[in-house]
Amino acid sequence: MPPLPPFVADTLCPPPGRYPMSWEEVEHSLVRAAALEASSTRSGLWAELQSHRALVECLYGSVARIWLAGSFVSGKLDPSDVDLAYLIDADVYGRVTEPDDIADLANLSNREWCVKHGMRIDAYLLSLPATVDFRDLGTVGAMAAGDSEVFQTLGLYDDIWQRCRPGHGHRRGYVEVAL
Template identity: 55%
Template sequence: MPSLPPFLPATDTLPPGRFPMSWEEVEEDLVWNRRFAASTTRWEIFKEWTLHRAAVEAVLGSVSRMWLAGSFVSGKIDPSDVDVTYLVAHDVYDAHAADSDLAEYLDNLGTRDWCVAQHMRVDARILRLPETVRFQDLGVTGAMAPGDRDVFYQLGLFDEIWQRCRPTMGDTRTDSRRGYVEVLL
């Protein structure tokens, strides 16, 4: 896979879009890149995220892919945390959501305050992927799997959230857009 495009000079973020990377490429480009050599937080945050990912995978057994955004996916030398959305296959998610103890633990893993209490600078969400996979079935009455309308809504919501920028001091733009990374596993 190609490395990330250059950060935009005006925002120090990726250009709008979703950029696929492997786990190893994320570490190489967003932790060890010489641009971040002076960082005092990137490696520590990456280690904390690695532990968090291991906890999510220990509960679920697998994660399909992840969306990575925020200051960790920017030119900021010392980000304060990593924003990550774990995308989980519908059958895996549903099997664990039915178990109240596992569902509570997953809810904790997806709660920023809980992560901070565990000394992890991780702001995480855990989302179910749709059951409907055939393009032909999308939007066809009765063809889409029950509940997938809400699943697609949540995915679209977070896609939109991850592409938004917080305005910087003196920034008068009302719709600053940025890109984010899709970590392929």
């Protein structure tokens, strides 16, 4: 996969867009890169993210993709947390029905709970659409029930992950990790 492009000078973020990277490339580019090796937070955040991901995968069985954003996906030396969205295949997303598992997932997507439990993680759990053949999207009745809302939610998060804090007036890029 191509590397993450250079950060834009005035935002320290990647240019707008979604950049595919492997899990190993994320670690190399955003944790172990020479320009970030003096960070006092990145290694710890990476370890916390790995633990968080393992917990989410234990409950779902699998995660299809992860969108990483925020200051962790920037040139900021010491980000304070990791912002991410787990994208879960539709058939897997709906499979979690045990009340304890649902409560655990709610906790894992609650920033305050995560921080209280030693993970500086701000995570969202999103379903991917059940419709996998793009040719079905324009055919009336061919798209899976509920997929219209799923596509709207994914579009919303795509837009959110590309926004900078107020006052910066710029858009930024984020990373997509296929698992």
